[in-house]
Amino acid sequence: MNIKRGNIFDLNNLDIDDQEIIENILETNNIKIERIVTLQPYVKPGDWYDQDKDEWVILLQGEAKLEWADGRITQLKRGDYLYIPAHKIHRINSSGSDKRCIWLAIHGKLK
Numbered sequence: 001m002n003i004k005r006g007n008i009f010d011l012n013n014l015d016i017d018d019q020e021i022i023e024n025i026l027e028t029n030n031i032k033i034e035r036i037v038t039l040q041p042y043v044k045p046g047d048w049y050d051q052d053k054d055e056w057v058i059l060l061q062g063e064a065k066l067e068w069a070d071g072r073i074t075q076l077k078r079g080d081y082l083y084i085p086a087h088k089i090h091r092i093n094s095s096g097s098d099k100r101c102i103w104l105a106i107h108g109k110l111k
Contacts, residue, residue, distance in 0.1 A: 031108035038101040048091045054110040055084040062101035067093035
């Protein structure tokens, strides 16, 4: 595997035309690591995630609310992390208005 270097907070080379940018940082047969940038305010009603793999995510910058299929809301602030089992249906309900959210997400068979 080649050495890949970057800065999780550097947004200069991203095409920020959409409300969400997903950048693949590393992927193997067992695991995928992504940087996700959501522009604020962010609300995308109707777009649900139903992922085949487990996800561990940490919010590195900003604040956000995740909504679950049963209507529950989980509030996250900078530094909060969350384990989301496969097929736990969720979406970003909203995010704050002062800056972008930067997430680090790890997908795979985590348990």
